[in-house]
Amino acid sequence: MRLSRLVPLVVLLLFAAGAIIYSESLKTRAQVGAPIPAFELVDLEGNRWRVSRPLEAPLVINFWASWCEPCLLEMPAHDAFYRRYGDRVGYVAINEREPAVRIREHLEQEAAKGIGFAFPILLDRDGSVGEAFRLGGMPETWFIDAQGVARFHWLGPVTFEMLQAAYWQATGTPIDALDGGPFHGSGTARAVLIGETPDVVYVGGSGGLARYRLAGGGAEARAFTWEPVDGDVVHGLLRGPDGRPVAITDKGVPGLPGTPGALAEGHGYRLAWVAGYGLFRAVGGGGVTDRAAPAAPADGADVWEGQPPGEQWRRMEPGIDGAHRVVALAADPAVPDRWLAATAGGLLESRDGGVTWRSLDVEPRVYAVAFDPVTPHRVYLATDTGVWMSEDGGRRPARVVSSPQRVLVALDAVALPDGLWLVAAAPNGDLYGSRDGREWSLLVPRRTS
Structure with a gap:
């Protein structure tokens, strides 16, 4: 066999050997x-x-x-x-x-x-x-x-x-199924509220309303009690006159055309956003904290039962349209008629009681807003990357590095005699807390080591 015929054969054999070696590697x-x-x-x-x-x-x-x-x-x-x-x-x-x-x-x-x-x-x-x-x-x-x-x-x-x-x-x-919390393994948390005392925290969502009593830095996830509410899904929680929660459920709110995706009180009135309808403002009759406590099931959360005398809901024009998907509303206690709205399109600001809105163009996706009740103009945002804090009313927030870099969907803040108390909730019902807004720790489930 001539050399010219051997060369292609040798090349073919070398290629095959290389392919086998590469395949084995x-x-x-x-x-x-x-x-x-x-x-x-x-x-x-x-x-x-x-x-x-x-x-x-x-x-x-x-x-x-x-x-x-x-x-x-x-x-x-x-x-x-x-x-x-x-x-x-x-x-x-x-x-x-x-x-x-x-x-x-x-x-x-x-x-x-x-x-x-x-x-x-x-x-x-x-x-x-x-x-x-x-x-x-x-x-x-x-x-x-x-x-x-x-x-x-x-x-x-x-x-x-x-x-x-x-x-x-x-x-x-x-x-998280083995943790045994109300939303671990199934369901989704949507709202959180610090209760009648600082050691009581309510978490609402699909499945109802759960109540925790914190001790020793938190609580075991399964150490909760279900609170009776009128409905299957808790969409939001407001603080009633006695500190107990007023639950906004899938049964809706009298006077609104549907279940509000967001409802908040401030500046002496309330705003609510309803999918497919838009933004509404409660006119007259006072607010939750100005009226007698609504009817409540035995040992349960307060529920909406009729409207305060003289209260009517009026649709805001232009407001926020019904397709914008508002998930949270918050009133700025330091600036009259200023509101923030967390929406699918970003964080919005109104300075005229909800009539007109503009984008604040913040970086994270915002799910909840809480103004600091102690420090004016400071606001906390529950976002897709943990808690963010702004010192200028929400315009330039920065991530709080000690907060968990995960989705947080609900947030509440109250003033205490010795400072501040904040609680944030994740979609699975995990709770995180902070006494100053800067250092955050896991409350539920409580760490065992």
């Missing part, structure tokens, strides 16, 4: 639906960590670096998830190719801003683990089930809620 690399490769790394303290199948619990693996801006933006969400669910999910944050001294410098800089991370940080100095996981960029996050099989892989920032959903899809069980 892929089997040792991570991919969704397949077992992950085992690896061993050290952490910042020099402790050795080995990850191999099977695992003791589902595992989250996050690849990051201190120079990666998207990594730094998502890390508080990872930290919030780990602090909340670290008793049922393993967690490792793998730093790629940076020396320990650089990582420590970065963590010290973050700590100076009030940002701390509780999850373990492992060092992939030579990048071998990143290569085994086919690292294509950062951040990258993997969700591994307890059998060591990769179930989800994300390139780019992830959120607290994405990790919650991944656990549910990978295991078939909501991650």
Whole structure:
């Protein structure tokens, strides 16, 4: 056989051998639906960590670096998830190719801003683990089930809620189902109210109204009682004359054409927004705190039963149209007739009692608004990335770094003899509290360690 005929054959054999070698190498690399490769790394303290199948619990693996801006933006969400669910999910944050001294410098800089991370940080100095996981960029996050099989892989920032959903899809069980709270595993919290005393907190949503009594820094999630209300879904809570909640349920409010998506009182009147109809203002008859307590079931929350004498609802023109989806309204106690409205289109401001509105163009998606009852012009926002605070009435808010970087849907604030008390609720009914608006901690479920 002539040499010219051998060359193509040799090339073909080399190509086939290379393909086989490459195919075999892929089997040792991570991919969704397949077992992950085992690896061993050290952490910042020099402790050795080995990850191999099977695992003791589902595992989250996050690849990051201190120079990666998207990594730094998502890390508080990872930290919030780990602090909340670290008793049922393993967690490792793998730093790629940076020396320990650089990582420590970065963590010290973050700590100076009030940002701390509780999850373990492992060092992939030579990048071998990143290569085994086919690292294509950062951040990258993997969700591994307890059998060591990769179930989800994300390139780019992830959120607290994405990790919650991944656990549910990978295991078939909501991650908070075992906590036993009124909205854990099913239902959605929509409203929160600090009750007749600071240690009493009400949480309403799909399923009804739950009451907690806090002690020792919080309460166990299952240590609640259902409060009787007239309806199946609590859409909002107002503070009645005795401090007890007035529940806005799916049964609606007399005088309005439908169940209000948002209702609030201030400046001597009330505003309510109804989907498909728009914004309404209660004219005459006083407000909730000006009238006798409405009828209430035995040991239950107050409910709407008729209108105060002379009260009528009038549609505001132009107001906020019925398609805008208002989720919260709040009256500014420091500026007459000034209101804020949290809507699907952003945070809106009115300075004429709700007649006209303009956008404040704030960054986060806002779900609830609470003005500080102690400090004028300070306002707190419950958003898709935790609590934000503004010192200028909501115009330029900034994220409160100690608040959990997760969706918070409800917020309440009251003045106490010795300061301030704020409580925020997540969609699953988790409660967070703060005595100054800057330092936040988990109240429900109470931490056991």
